[in-house]
Amino acid sequence: MTDDHTFPTSLGTSDADTIMLMGHNVATDLMGKVGFGELAFWMVAQRRPTAGEVRLFEAVLVSLADHGFTPTAIAARMTYYSAPDSIQGAIAAGLLGGGSRFLGVTEDTGGFLHRVLADLSDDTTGWSEDRWDALALDVVTRTKAAGQFVPGIGHPVHKNGDPRVPVIFSIADEEAVLGPHLKLFAAIGRAHHQVLGRSLPLNGAGVAGAALADLGLPVTMLRGFSLLARTAGLVGQIAEEQRTPIAPAIYNAVDRNATFVAPEPAN
Structure with a gap:
């Protein structure tokens, strides 16, 4: 029995010899010729942006990449401290905090x-x-x-x-x-x-x-671009956590200062 199903895509396809992306050969047409920000724009918009659009788009990405010890950065660092064998978990933890208050x-x-x-x-x-x-x-x-x-x-x-x-x-x-x-x-x-x-x-x-x-x-994709930008920031945060960790101090400060409070009786 043959399977004649097809799955249309305007993004990436590959065979034994080539990798294609949006109809262009990745190795010969895109690598070294297209910047990452331009590529991200192109993949979502399905059109190649102008140089001016790329400049504004990448300025936006830079503006959102990192903003200090925000909850997303702290979550990433704490997760890395708990599971240093899983950098993807630390990055994911930071991205999951991108909600109504941040990003x-x-x-x-x-x-x-x-x-x-x-x-x-x-x-x-x-x-x-x-x-x-x-x-x-x-x-x-x-x-x-x-x-x-x-x-x-x-x-x-x-x-x-x-x-x-x-x-x-x-x-x-x-x-x-x-x-x-x-x-x-x-x-x-x-x-x-x-x-x-x-x-x-x-x-x-x-x-x-x-x-x-x-x-x-x-x-509907704007939060996706915020997360794309913040991913770079989180990678930087985790790299810094490897060099000069602060997660152990955060953990100890909270854990050693936890105070038991008896719950109020239910009504």
Whole structure:
């Protein structure tokens, strides 16, 4: 009995002599000729990005790679301490912490902006800053009235401004890829205080989501790019843990200072 099933793919295939990726020979067409960031963009978007798009995309990846001893980094280091024979487990532990508070904001912001723009009937090409501000004010007002939060604003550390934000805007402008998602995000930064009663900085994860959405990448994949960037950071964290470990001190500090508290009686 023959099996005539086929499994279509636009990505990788191979035979005894060649490895093909997106219709190109990996050995002769891609290796040494295509950067890793460009390749990652190409594989997801199914189109080769321009040089300007690559510059913005890779700037976003760099901005998300590492941010110090975040929970994701600590989780990776602690897992490596527990299972040094399983580096993949340590990396996975760090990636599993990429959620609504860390890394997931990129996806949340890109999706939020994308939904707002998708609901517009007007072409935003040529909109003035005042018109963007009016849209942003309406969006923030409606979001607050619904009891929801606008993603991408505020930061627990960079309360006076996230240093990554102006760089992303500048690169996007220089490369002529500053689109409606970034313009709306900038307008939210200018207008939100009128509704919230306080000024919060735009954060790096949020501007990353806006930039990735402007590059035409699927908003459902934006967290994937955050995780791709953070993977590099986690590899660096584990390498440093091998050289100068801190996980034993974290473990001892928590374990030796654990205090028993009797549970309260159930009602």
